[in-house]
Amino acid sequence: MRTPCHKTSVGCHALARVSMRASGLSTPNVHECGRVQRSTKIPRLRFGLVAASAICAFALSGCARPSAEMLPHATDDAGEHASAELTAVTLQLNWFPEAEHGGYYAALVHGYYREQGLDVEIVPGGPDSPVVQRVARGAVDFGIANADNLLFGRAQQAPVVALFAPLQESPRCILVHESSKIQSFDDLRDVTLAVSASNAFAQYLRYKLPLKGVKVVPYSGNVAQFLIDPDLAQQGYVFSEPFVARKKGGDPRVLMVSKLGYNPYTSVLFTSDALLADRSELVEKMVAASAQGWKQYLESPEQANAYIHRVNPQMDLDILAYGAETLVPLVLDETAKREGIGTMSPGRWQQLADQLVESGQLKPERIDVSGTFTTKYVDGDE
Numbered sequence: 001m002r003t004p005c006h007k008t009s010v011g012c013h014a015l016a017r018v019s020m021r022a023s024g025l026s027t028p029n030v031h032e033c034g035r036v037q038r039s040t041k042i043p044r045l046r047f048g049l050v051a052a053s054a055i056c057a058f059a060l061s062g063c064a065r066p067s068a069e070m071l072p073h074a075t076d077d078a079g080e081h082a083s084a085e086l087t088a089v090t091l092q093l094n095w096f097p098e099a100e101h102g103g104y105y106a107a108l109v110h111g112y113y114r115e116q117g118l119d120v121e122i123v124p125g126g127p128d129s130p131v132v133q134r135v136a137r138g139a140v141d142f143g144i145a146n147a148d149n150l151l152f153g154r155a156q157q158a159p160v161v162a163l164f165a166p167l168q169e170s171p172r173c174i175l176v177h178e179s180s181k182i183q184s185f186d187d188l189r190d191v192t193l194a195v196s197a198s199n200a201f202a203q204y205l206r207y208k209l210p211l212k213g214v215k216v217v218p219y220s221g222n223v224a225q226f227l228i229d230p231d232l233a234q235q236g237y238v239f240s241e242p243f244v245a246r247k248k249g250g251d252p253r254v255l256m257v258s259k260l261g262y263n264p265y266t267s268v269l270f271t272s273d274a275l276l277a278d279r280s281e282l283v284e285k286m287v288a289a290s291a292q293g294w295k296q297y298l299e300s301p302e303q304a305n306a307y308i309h310r311v312n313p314q315m316d317l318d319i320l321a322y323g324a325e326t327l328v329p330l331v332l333d334e335t336a337k338r339e340g341i342g343t344m345s346p347g348r349w350q351q352l353a354d355q356l357v358e359s360g361q362l363k364p365e366r367i368d369v370s371g372t373f374t375t376k377y378v379d380g381d382e
Contacts (some may be wrong), residue, residue, distance in 0.1 A: 086119035087282065090140040091269075093125040094149070097312040099239055099305070099323025100267045101144065103166055103331075103341075106304040107293025116285035124312070135272050136160050142271050142286060146170075147264035147352055148200045150373075155366035159273035162373035164287045164342040165265035166294045169330040170258045171237045172201050175223075177230050178251040185209060185260050194219045194226075194234040200361055202235070204262045207359035226250060238330075239323035264352050265344060266330075276374070287342070287377040294341050298328050342378045349373055 093101055104122060107113050113120040123140060125131055132153040135143040143160075145153075153160050174193075176182040182191070190213035195202040197216060206216070219235055223245045226234050236242060238254055245252040257263070269290055276283055297304050301324035309317055336343060349369045356362040 086114065086117055089113070089118045089120045089142065089282070089286065090123055091120055092123045092129070092131045092134055092140040092143045094129055094131045094144045094146070095125045096315075097122070097124055097308045098315055099301075099308070099320050099327060100167070100171065100237075102297040102301055102304050102308070102320075102324055102327065103267075103294030104144070104269075104290055105293070105308055106297035106301070107289045109303050109307045110293065110296055112289040112292045112296070113286075116289045118282075118285055118289065120286075120289075132158050132160055135270060138272060138274065141275060141282075142269060144267055145270060146266050147268055147349065148356065150268065150270060151349075151353055151356060151362065151367065151369075152200075154368055154372050155362050160270050161273055161276055161371065162265070162268045162270045162344065163276075163283060163377055164269040164290055165267075165344045165378075166269075166290075166342050167266035167327070167330050168333040168336050168343075169256070170201075170263050170266050171239055171326075171330055172257040172262075173236050173238045173242070174205075174233055174255040174257065175226060175236050175241055175245065175252040176233045176255060177226075178253045179230060180253070182233070182253070182255075185255055188233065188255070189213045190231075191215075192217055192229070192232045194232060196235065199235075200264075200356065201257050201262055203361055204355055204359045205257070205260070208260060208262070223248065223250065226252070239326040240319070243319055243322050262352075262355060263348075265348065269342075273371075284377055291340070291342050291378070294331065297324065298331060340378060344373050344375055344378065346370075 091104065095101075097105065101122075108120060108122060125144075131140075131143040131145055132149060134140045136153065136158040142163075147162065147165065150160060150162055174185075174188070174195075176188070176191070180191070182188055188209060188211065192215045193211070194217050195205070196219045197203070197206075205211075223234070223236075223241055226232050226241075226245060227248055227250045234241070236254075238256065242252045242254050269287065271283060271286075293304075301321070305317060305320040305324060308320060309315055331341060335345075346369065349372060353362070353367045353369050357364050357367065
């Protein structure tokens with residue numbers, strides 16, 4: 001159960017944002033899971049004067065995590081009247097607007113989508129956001145998901161395809177205490193480990209490590225227990241939970257799950273097989289503008305962060321700034337520096353598929369790596 005907090009402290013943010021993060025589809029059920037559940041629903045809003053009422057709703061609800069419908073949608077330049085020459089496009093997020101979506105918001109606020117002739121509406125996600133299904137059935141044009149989510153979706157016959165993968169290294173991490181003797185995953189023993197056990201990364205962790213003396217408990221969605229229990233380790237995203245824990249006086253040491261070998265591409269832009277086949281030029285424009293947005297966000301995130309804060313006021317500017325800084329090495333690894341932001345490789349996709357099979361999360365006959373992604377729009381491959 002989540003505890004109440006004060007809106008003026010980072011505790012509110014800790015409980016509102018601190019992750020309840022899942023990689024999205026952590027099991028073959030294609031939905032966002034392992035995140036804070038909310039029942040409050042109000043009609044979706046366009047960004048504009050209605051933002052004020054949405055912010056008031058957030059304030060009245062205390063530290064409650066707003067539902068997707070409570071967040072205003074973002075449209076290019078926040079315009080109310082799109083030009084008749086622009087093509088309307090919808091982009092569905094897998095979670096509430098945050099730094100991990102920063103490049104897409106940068107493409108929006110700096111006009112890169114509009115320069116490509118696109119009037120892009122960014123639709124916030126949230127708990128149980130069925131982003132893969134919505135894209136697969138054509139309810140939205142594009143979506144954001146993590147690579148393992150897309151493999152689970154393809155295994156369930158969802159006709160979706162990855163186009164662009166900005167985060168080359170997964171932000172998934174395990175927090176341990178600096179005061180502990182745990183320096184690496186090899187040392188992860190004799191502790192309580194709080195994870196969303198059904199998540200793909202958590203199942204892989206249990207498959208890969210002996211976890212001697214480790215008691216696995218459900219992840220509560222915040223760092224409160226971590227701050228008071230020196231023998232507790234927990235899941236997190238490197239640009240979120242560590243920041244909150246330090247700000248509240250904690251001593252987190254971060255173990256990146258990617259160093260264990262489980263490293264799905266993150267914040268992946270994807271679309272449906274049908275849209276890819278029928279509107280290839282639109283896909284090309286969307287990828288090009290998104291890539292330009294990510295380059296801009298890494299170099300100068302301030303305007304995009306200000307916009308994210310406007311549409312999701314519970315994301316404070318300080319954690320957004322920290323997130324943007326932390327994202328740089330996750331996006332610009334050696335491969336991306338050499339081949340460009342968003343690049344993908346068959347080897348990485350196959351490795352991830354093999355890991356999901358080895359850990360018992362997918363059956364090999366349900367895997368179709370070749371149809372899960374295309375590098376045509378990031379690398380120019382045919």
